[in-house]
Amino acid sequence: xxxxxxxxxxxxxxxxxxxxxxxxxxxxxxxxxxxxxxxxxxxxxxxxxxxxxxxxxxxxxxxxxxxxxxxxxxxxxxxxxxxxxxxxxxxxxxxxxxxxxxxxxxxxxxxxxxxxxxxxxxxxxxxxxxxxxxxxxxxxxxxxxxxxxxxxxxxxxxxxxxxxxxxxxxxxxxxxxxxxxxxxxxxxxxxxxxxxxxxxxxxxxxxxxxxxxxxxxxxxxxxxxxxxxxxxxxxxxxxxxxxxxxxxxxxxxxxxxxxxxxxxxxxxxxxxxxxxxxxxxxxxxxxxxxxxxxxxxxxxxxxxxxxxxxxxxxxxxxxxxxxxxxxxxxxxxxxx
Amino acid sequence: xxxxxxxxxxxxxxxxxxxxxxxxxxxxxxxxxxxxxxxxxxxxxxxxxxxxxxxxxxxxxxxxxxxxxxxxxxxxxxxxxxxxxxxxxxxxxxxxxxxxxxxxxxxxxxxxxxxxxxxxxxxxxxxxxxxxxxxxxxxxxxxxxxxxxxxxxxxxxxxxxxxxxxxxxxxxxxxxxxxxxxxxxxxxxxxxxxxxxxxxxxxxxxxxxxxxxxxxxxxxxxxxxxxxxxxxxxxxxxxxxxxxxxxxxxxxxxxxxxxxxxxxxxxxxxxxxxxxxxxxxxxxxxxxxxxxxxxxxx
Numbered sequence: 226x227x228x229x230x231x232x233x234x235x236x237x238x239x240x241x242x243x244x245x246x247x248x249x250x251x252x253x254x255x256x257x258x259x260x261x262x263x264x265x266x267x268x269x270x271x272x273x274x275x276x277x278x279x280x281x282x283x284x285x286x287x288x289x290x291x292x293x294x295x296x297x298x299x300x301x302x303x304x305x306x307x308x309x310x311x312x313x314x315x316x317x318x319x320x321x322x323x324x325x326x327x328x329x330x331x332x333x334x335x336x337x338x339x340x341x342x343x344x345x346x347x348x349x350x351x352x353x354x355x356x357x358x359x360x361x362x363x364x365x366x367x368x369x370x371x372x373x374x375x376x377x378x379x380x381x382x383x384x385x386x387x388x389x390x391x392x393x394x395x396x397x398x399x400x401x402x403x404x405x406x407x408x409x410x411x412x413x414x415x416x417x418x419x420x421x422x423x424x425x426x427x428x429x430x431x432x433x434x435x436x437x438x439x440x441x442x443x444x445x446x447x448x449x450x451x452x453x454x455x456x457x458x459x460x461x462x463x464x465x466x467x468x469x470x471x472x473x474x475x476x477x478x479x480x481x482x483x484x485x486x487x488x489x490x491x492x493x494x495x496x497x498x499x500x501x502x503x504x505x506x507x508x509x510x511x512x513x514x515x516x517x518x519x520x521x522x523x524x525x526x527x528x529x530x531x532x533x534x535x536x537x538x539x540x541x542x543x544x545x546x547x548x549x550x551x552x553x554x555x556x557x558x559x560x561x
Numbered sequence: 562x563x564x565x566x567x568x569x570x571x572x573x574x575x576x577x578x579x580x581x582x583x584x585x586x587x588x589x590x591x592x593x594x595x596x597x598x599x600x601x602x603x604x605x606x607x608x609x610x611x612x613x614x615x616x617x618x619x620x621x622x623x624x625x626x627x628x629x630x631x632x633x634x635x636x637x638x639x640x641x642x643x644x645x646x647x648x649x650x651x652x653x654x655x656x657x658x659x660x661x662x663x664x665x666x667x668x669x670x671x672x673x674x675x676x677x678x679x680x681x682x683x684x685x686x687x688x689x690x691x692x693x694x695x696x697x698x699x700x701x702x703x704x705x706x707x708x709x710x711x712x713x714x715x716x717x718x719x720x721x722x723x724x725x726x727x728x729x730x731x732x733x734x735x736x737x738x739x740x741x742x743x744x745x746x747x748x749x750x751x752x753x754x755x756x757x758x759x760x761x762x763x764x765x766x767x768x769x770x771x772x773x774x775x776x777x778x779x780x781x782x783x784x785x786x787x788x789x790x791x792x793x794x795x796x797x798x799x800x801x802x803x804x805x806x807x808x809x810x811x812x813x814x815x816x817x818x819x820x821x822x823x824x825x826x827x828x829x830x831x832x833x834x835x836x837x838x839x840x841x842x843x844x845x846x847x848x849x850x851x852x853x854x855x856x857x858x859x
Contacts, residue, residue: 311762323758333773333774334581334774337580344756373575375575
């Protein structure tokens, strides 16, 4: 594939959380995202998976500079985004957009669909005439599968799937190069999900988009992604080309996630080894020492508590952060 | 979508959507008390504006043949009687109504403008700006109103416009708090984040997204503030800090009427009926608006 659009290095987002002190508070950093690195090329989709609270959405927002990063660097087409002032950031943002999880909440209830879709145009093409804008909006509506006569309708008059199409149209109208999709289908009916995912893939092909597709649905991520990143407590566990990750996951967390994907055939489902994770996600305020996953890991040993795992490369483009990645996952998988 | 249906849509032109405002308006029209209140308010305002020109007596003319309070007398043209110095009561009530309504509406507009601006900025920008603005509000809250107005009057002299400003400057405090609270809850909504992602500036987002979305609550509060301001003006007039003779307002008339209650009850009853009807209607309208705009009803 072509040029590197996005180069994220050691990205950190820490929030200060007040943990004590009566007058002068004592603060502990909440590590929502703690040293995540990846690259993204034009036309490529990176799937980001993980449990709730593992930093998936934080990652998407920090990449777009909607949240301030506390450490690390985001380079966009070779230029650092972190230290730009508001004006320069606005200029760079033209080519990166976001699609949100909640379709209705991401649309201003007081604006018509047409106004919502045209908003990026108003901000970036102030000299565009009204008629031109309307024509462009209508064209975009057609491309996302909305009937263009609906241009004057309000968000509450649309269904969830249609609202998400409006959100997608808004994200696509400036011809972006990168779109962050923050769980774009998890709030939708199952029957609508496939349509929206296919729409995103279609647009991606047509516009040569790079996408960061955040989801906890591994089947959808498999369908749409070229590469997949697995996050746990703000850290990358494994990042690999899709087929490598789904065929031969190396990290026990990835293996556990994959074994939890429901299979429609009950005979296969029963025969399949299940790797259930014990316990709860630890608090990101007080993450475990060494490997953050060790408290729930079936393979954890003494070294996991003492040493933070470094990157290992089981294959090309396949990175894993685990001391025991060489031990094939199969024998550790426990039968249900 | 079937192709026939699609073709029908294509020829039909753009479908008109129904905004939340239009929905609220429909609900409001179904509320009889609110609708009646709106009509009565319209009639009172119209009569106060036009009425004085059609009456035989101007509001400040003394009927020198009858320099005393008089019950209604059709032949002389005093349809609702005169006050204690022989001025036509109806004319005075209508002119007083102009003043009261104008003070009510204009001072509320002043409060609306300052309150929405301060509240939206404080809530949206947050941090130090929020702290600073809200502590200012707290500070002003703790200044006693009458004291404040008296100081203003002493410093700048008695002045009609000053009264608008004085009342508006006090009433915006609550408005600012309400708007700030609403803004805080709006700020975490995804469409605000979406607006920022599509390149909106802070000022642009406040104007395009925050203000229209807090307006529902603000309108309800406005209809409840107007009667409050009218009462406040009466109170100031009662203290002699309001409008000056021969100019008048409902508050002044009530004050005069109260003194004559036992001898000439009409001098109290006439302005009181106008004023209470107006206050009632504003409150009913506010109630109706709250029901019509209630987000849970959507």
